[in-house]
Amino acid sequence: MTKLAARCERLVASCGGPAGFFGACVIALLLAMALGAPLIAPQDPLQVSIVDQLQEPGEGHWLGTDQTGRDVLSRIVWGSRASLTVSALAVVIGLAGGVPIGLVAGFFRGGWLEQAIMRTLEAISAIPILIWAIALVGIVGVKDIQIGPLTVTNETKLLVMLGLLYVPTLARLTYTSALSESQANYVAARRLQGVGGVRIMFSDVLPNCLSPVIVQATLLLAIGIIIEAAISFVGLGVQPPTPSWGNMLASARDYLLSGEWWLSVFPGAAISITVVGFNLLGDGLRDRLDPRHIASEAGR
């Protein structure tokens, strides 16, 4: 087998199979779109042109134009930025908050700390994320906030909120793994070496808790895309004229039945493909990260 072919096979295998690899490709594409938006988008997404309103997909505007003459393709490319930023940073916040909380609750178990943490998290996760999101946005409002020299944009508020809402899920996942790994003999062996609890927690237990967390994080990326779109759809997220797949769908609402299909189909497709991509990658990673230990034990 040629070196290139071998490397390709390894790459596909590292994503957990062809489906996972496809998901990874979709995400890579998304990343390229978001980062390279100024270079990729053929036109200015904010350029209004009454003359070119509601043009069907064709020359000049490959995906058509919207009701103010803006190029749909460019808006989709730029819209990927909003989706990706919100989704990715929210997951980062969720991990940064959730993983240590779950780790501590699972490692220092059997006390009021564990109970307090877990019950609070359960209370928060009793309400679906989307409901929380809408409620919180309703409270916090859609205007930008000025804190001294910093401007907290609506997007930032959204992603911080989302990140905090991810914390219970990621914490619980880490907690479950931490609970069982903390009972393992290798942890006891470290205790016998006189190593302190916190040190054991981070250096021994944490790495063994990460597999399910990584898988869940990938799936939360998908959920983030949907929530961002949904929030923007109801007008509480990214505000026009900045493009977001959600608010593009919102403005396409009036044209659903009148025949301008390209206004809703393309943003909708963008959302669907991205979400499917993240889900496939998540599934692929799950297959790769978990049963590997089981498979290697199968030799016994």
Added chain:
Amino acid sequence: MTGPLLQVDGLSVAAGSGANRRGVVQNVDLRIERGEVVSLVGESGSGKSLTALAIMQLLPSGVRASSGRIVFDGVDLLELPRRAMNERRGRDIAMIFQDPLTALNPTIPIGRQIYDCIRTHADLGHRGTLTRVEELLALVGIAHPHERSRAYAHELSGGMRQRVMTALAIACGPKLLIADEPTTALDVTVQAQIMTMLDRIRYELGLAVLFISHNLDLVAEICDRTFVMYAGSVVESGPVETLFAAPRHPYTRQLLRCIPRLDWATGPMPTIPGLPPRFGDLPAGCAFAPRCDAADARCSSEKPPVWREPGRMAACWRAA
């Protein structure tokens, strides 16, 4: 109705597909007569459990019997369609496993599980089935069967669960019971009780038993004939007394030496150096040669011939 109850010829089992395909059981021959107790002995990686699962047609996904015949009561099980095999399983061949906790449904009382099993295969009426459930529980040595039949699996001790699993297995009067390491997870005192129980039901029901274990001393207590497996093949077989008194294959001989016994010997415990080959990663020549104390150059390069005598075989150059 003549002929052996179970005759396995040249059974090979392979795992994986395409480039990853590995042979995990190679060319195994087994024979069990009606009412006999036969043991399949081997250490981890020997393929003994997979052989048993192949007989039951319960191999895990990705693992398949690649050749050979498994003739049970005149019928080749490998040729049977799935439905026909499902009928046979439970009714004619039954199996008990090492870990009874996962084999029993934790949400249904044990009596009910046995009841459902009987109902599936036979129609004794409601009262008749209930009576049979209690008979079975008594047969496997559970005191107060009427009260105990309402218990849940997790309320019972390991030994009791093993008895219940056995009752479940023999509920429909199978001809062959396969016991895959049934006592390995149990304490030695409970183990002795379970062995007694197994022998009793064998006697009362005229069952044949295929007993799989890694414990040679245990096997010698109840079995008539033994098959010793190493690295996926049968390396020796024969009546248990002659096998133990005068083993013909070096693996059997060395293995017997390793068993810790209360014989007051001093000095280092005998062991077999090295490791068994990983699944499917067999060396050329005899699979045991790297660890054998009687191996020579011929053993490492050519597969050993099979030495046979009526009722005995050994796969070794030195068997004769």
Added chain:
Amino acid sequence: MDASLPAIPLCELRDIRKEYVLRRGLLERFNRTERRVAAVDGISMAIPRGEIFGLVGESGSGKSTLGQIMVRLIEPTSGQLLYQGADVAALSAAERHELRHRVQMVFQDTSSSLNPRKRIRRTLSEALRARDADKRRNTKAIRDELASLMNQVGLDAVLLDRFPHELSGGQRQRVGIARALAMAPELLVADEPVSSLDVSMQGQIVNLLQDLNRELGLTILLISHDLAIVARICGQIAVMKDGKIVETGPPSRVLAAPVHPYTRTLLDSIPRGLHGRQRRPAGTEDANRALVPARSFRERLIPELKAGE
């Protein structure tokens, strides 16, 4: 041994008890009397320095709990743990921390005793660094010590760069012993070290423990349910049942002429294979007779089946 001066035992337990409180339903919380289960129910024993001491029992006997109390992974509910004559509870925190290194444990389950994400090299070098913080900087010294540890437990240095799942059970167990040795312990508690291994490999670990005892003077508490192994290498044994010690003494006495009925039951339950009675020590006439095949089990059909509890 000098009979006039009784040596202080390396480790001594005085009336150790470990109780667990059973939590039942909500209603029982209002009931003052809690239900307690004693895993260890008043154990006193002394382990002489340099001895291989065997602790025998079945599951539920409390032997593993006792082992964990001895290495101080668990605190006893009551009783005293003395190390070299000094009550551990009376020591200062610093002294107790120093004591940690001197008592180590080898575990039964080899697949969970090593961190699956760390290579063997890292697991062992972490242990070395934990013992001697100064070593943290001296990588050459660590490399040399790793080589010597692997040599001591009979493992090829190639295995240092592998992950635990790439090793066999026997190899993992040796790594566990090497990790314990890295702390330069005086007392090693081996909790069922060979139960999860194949019979052909058990001897390797048992012989290793015996060698370490002989060459390093390492005191070993061997916890096992296998009487034959314990009889072979232990100088003293104690038989446990339901949290209590029912019999102690040298194996040649306890196993040849047991006093307590439970010991007798244990001995009777061991599968005897074809070798007839195992209880008579070598050197008697029976050992020299040709092996008599036992009557087939069928013929010895036990008339009364021992009913389940």
